Amino acid sequence: MGSAALASSASPTASPPLPARRVRVHKYGGTSVGDLDRIRKVAARIQRVVEAGERVAVTVSAMGRATDELIATARELHPRPSRRELDMLMATGEQVSIALLAMALQHLGVRARSLTGAQAGFLTDGTHGGARILRVDPAPLLRALEEVDVCVIAGFQGVDAAGQITTLGRGGSDTTAVAVAAALGVDTCEIFTDTDGVYTTDPHLIPSARRLEVVDYEEMLELAALGAQVLHPRSVWYGRRYGVTLHVRSSFDFRPGTLVRGLAREEAHMETDRPVTGVALDMEHARIDLLGVPDEPGVAARIFGALGDAGVSADMIIQGVRGAADSRQQMAFTVPRDRADEAMEAMTPLMDGLGGRAELDLGVAKLSIVGIAIGSAPGIAGRMFEAVAAAGANIEMIATSEVRVSVVIPAALAVEALRHVHAAFGLERDESA
Amino acid sequence: MGSAALASSASPTASPPLPARRVRVHKYGGTSVGDLDRIRKVAARIQRVVEAGERVAVTVSAMGRATDELIATARELHPRPSRRELDMLMATGEQVSIALLAMALQHLGVRARSLTGAQAGFLTDGTHGGARILRVDPAPLLRALEEVDVCVIAGFQGVDAAGQITTLGRGGSDTTAVAVAAALGVDTCEIFTDTDGVYTTDPHLIPSARRLEVVDYEEMLELAALGAQVLHPRSVWYGRRYGVTLHVRSSFDFRPGTLVRGLAREEAHMETDRPVTGVALDMEHARIDLLGVPDEPGVAARIFGALGDAGVSADMIIQGVRGAADSRQQMAFTVPRDRADEAMEAMTPLMDGLGGRAELDLGVAKLSIVGIAIGSAPGIAGRMFEAVAAAGANIEMIATSEVRVSVVIPAALAVEALRHVHAAFGLERDESA
Numbered sequence: 001m002g003s004a005a006l007a008s009s010a011s012p013t014a015s016p017p018l019p020a021r022r023v024r025v026h027k028y029g030g031t032s033v034g035d036l037d038r039i040r041k042v043a044a045r046i047q048r049v050v051e052a053g054e055r056v057a058v059t060v061s062a063m064g065r066a067t068d069e070l071i072a073t074a075r076e077l078h079p080r081p082s083r084r085e086l087d088m089l090m091a092t093g094e095q096v097s098i099a100l101l102a103m104a105l106q107h108l109g110v111r112a113r114s115l116t117g118a119q120a121g122f123l124t125d126g127t128h129g130g131a132r133i134l135r136v137d138p139a140p141l142l143r144a145l146e147e148v149d150v151c152v153i154a155g156f157q158g159v160d161a162a163g164q165i166t167t168l169g170r171g172g173s174d175t176t177a178v179a180v181a182a183a184l185g186v187d188t189c190e191i192f193t194d195t196d197g198v199y200t201t202d203p204h205l206i207p208s209a210r211r212l213e214v215v216d217y218e219e220m221l222e223l224a225a226l227g228a229q230v231l232h233p234r235s236v237w238y239g240r241r242y243g244v245t246l247h248v249r250s251s252f253d254f255r256p257g258t259l260v261r262g263l264a265r266e267e268a269h270m271e272t273d274r275p276v277t278g279v280a281l282d283m284e285h286a287r288i289d290l291l292g293v294p295d296e297p298g299v300a301a302r303i304f305g306a307l308g309d310a311g312v313s314a315d316m317i318i319q320g321v322r323g324a325a326d327s328r329q330q331m332a333f334t335v336p337r338d339r340a341d342e343a344m345e346a347m348t349p350l351m352d353g354l355g356g357r358a359e360l361d362l363g364v365a366k367l368s369i370v371g372i373a374i375g376s377a378p379g380i381a382g383r384m385f386e387a388v389a390a391a392g393a394n395i396e397m398i399a400t401s402e403v404r405v406s407v408v409i410p411a412a413l414a415v416e417a418l419r420h421v422h423a424a425f426g427l428e429r430d431e432s433a
Numbered sequence: 434m435g436s437a438a439l440a441s442s443a444s445p446t447a448s449p450p451l452p453a454r455r456v457r458v459h460k461y462g463g464t465s466v467g468d469l470d471r472i473r474k475v476a477a478r479i480q481r482v483v484e485a486g487e488r489v490a491v492t493v494s495a496m497g498r499a500t501d502e503l504i505a506t507a508r509e510l511h512p513r514p515s516r517r518e519l520d521m522l523m524a525t526g527e528q529v530s531i532a533l534l535a536m537a538l539q540h541l542g543v544r545a546r547s548l549t550g551a552q553a554g555f556l557t558d559g560t561h562g563g564a565r566i567l568r569v570d571p572a573p574l575l576r577a578l579e580e581v582d583v584c585v586i587a588g589f590q591g592v593d594a595a596g597q598i599t600t601l602g603r604g605g606s607d608t609t610a611v612a613v614a615a616a617l618g619v620d621t622c623e624i625f626t627d628t629d630g631v632y633t634t635d636p637h638l639i640p641s642a643r644r645l646e647v648v649d650y651e652e653m654l655e656l657a658a659l660g661a662q663v664l665h666p667r668s669v670w671y672g673r674r675y676g677v678t679l680h681v682r683s684s685f686d687f688r689p690g691t692l693v694r695g696l697a698r699e700e701a702h703m704e705t706d707r708p709v710t711g712v713a714l715d716m717e718h719a720r721i722d723l724l725g726v727p728d729e730p731g732v733a734a735r736i737f738g739a740l741g742d743a744g745v746s747a748d749m750i751i752q753g754v755r756g757a758a759d760s761r762q763q764m765a766f767t768v769p770r771d772r773a774d775e776a777m778e779a780m781t782p783l784m785d786g787l788g789g790r791a792e793l794d795l796g797v798a799k800l801s802i803v804g805i806a807i808g809s810a811p812g813i814a815g816r817m818f819e820a821v822a823a824a825g826a827n828i829e830m831i832a833t834s835e836v837r838v839s840v841v842i843p844a845a846l847a848v849e850a851l852r853h854v855h856a857a858f859g860l861e862r863d864e865s866a
Contacts, residue, residue: 089532099522
């Protein structure tokens, strides 16, 4: 697991091809490389793998809060720094980590080399702050892994066709790591983090949350998209697309964590009394209400067109007629909280032009249940709404899919509602076991 | 001065060519961008130039002590970090500065864009930590200066043919700026710094030092090479080679500073009573003594070959027979202090093999007088040695060239010797004027 044979090279020299050696793909997040001591520990961990005869392609994030600090510095100079310049700035965070980890490895006698996203062959589109990986050229990584035992790759970043530095958006280092595994043909990407796996819900909020041994991509995609901090959804999407198993595990011990891979439906249906795999709480969204929207064809297209032009994706959307006597209606949607300003700047002039107005509500939370059996198990949504009501929370918006049910509720009651929903579906750890 | 017409582009679009606008080339050192307030001041200064109808290609160094801090961090992980990884790490310093300055400019409404060394077309050789610029492709800069009014270029860095990030070595940002001017065909490069020009010697050490209005490239090359901190020698070499005048001036006011350009000999000889232009003190060298060197052909070649293999250049070299009864001799040379460890690691095994030994002396200083008339004015060296003796300092080594005389003396007496030499050649500011 976590390994694959490295194809012998098309070396231009006449020397015999290197013996094929297995490559493991690791990823360490910001907490795991948060200070020099932790970087040394990561280096020691990788050294063990190398001493066992394998090579490692390791992706790292920026150290600790480095990215946040860079953003805060930028905001001191410009209230809304250009995303291109922000990418230029933020990319330095990972560049520092990779150089330091390579040095720590070299100090242990491990042959290591750092690579920026561009150097590692990461070509992205030009969407600064949230770029998509278009292609990963495996050649630079394969070449590096012939010359050294460990290549240390900057997560979260790439370069577009015009040579501009781009970042993949928050959590993008997971995506980088999975893309590295896919490019190298390695079947598992080991994501080392400060938790030991994926839980039924955030164990910091609900201590009785249970660790899952295996989660389907589909479920994990929903959990990740809905605010489970442990994995970035794009990394899961990438894993599913390229058949890479994500192994989410602790960087502090050697025990196995949670495998994220494709599950057969039968496997998933085994526990029929647990149709819900996890409950996710997302506090990172804001709600925008559009009041007095003319009830005319094409208005919604203009609204979401303008939002798209501003680079913001709406998440949940509801629409309802305000009153019978009025030909105007209201509409509401949620957007990522850190894009709320851009969204309001796009909506305000548009709504002025339409004779309505836009209002921003930062006091909302999104609570979701996820499970690949939800779509085929009746009564699940109703049980969730009951549990939310029992917590005293009013449901403001609802959205459903085959594998999840989400509700928007007041942020102040969110954790209490999470507790009720988590218990209602029997997700707590079995203390008697 | 400091400007040139920007040739209209070979634009692939059918739109009419932009009107040719003059481009100024600026460079701001680490002190000038030492904190966010100073970055704002630099931005405001550049804004004035843009509002006057010109464009600016500005090179910046890393903020304040950022580079030193990165190196210190690296050394915590590895006593002698690999130069490749150190370059990877250090390059982030300038990348942070350029992004922040671009943001500060944008906040003032100035159209600006940051460019790393690689993005700005700086191709270097692969000598990490001290790379040479092989070529600057002007196309990316010209293209950027069509699209924005200011491009902010990371000093000190480039990329080699294999795509590795390189740095030009300490002070390399000056070289970057001069290379930018040369690539754009701009006749003057304005180097903004925390002093208002080039002085007859370091005014922090000798308060009566006088500011020079104009210095010849040749003199400045010697002064820079000999430790005048104001300009990096390679930048002066670059300026001479490409005919770019360097204007060293204060970043705190708008007065002119010192011009470094080609001087006709007649101009230089105007003041016959002042054959010495400046006195430089360099505390950044160390002396290595080789004791018991066999007096055989080829030994010196082996010694300096080994030093070269270690990537260290010897500066002053002396050689002398120790005693008549012995067929062994001693040899001594100076090396940059920050390369002393590498030099000793190369020399120690070599001298062991030769039956001698190497000793390191960090307590030395190099004092030099510089002037393009020195080679043709008799008695200058003697006057210098007298002044050094008057300060009580013993001269350990001597080296001369057409335009300078250098002596190695004990570091403890260096400033006192500097004071005597500076006075002996009448270089003090004329207080009565």
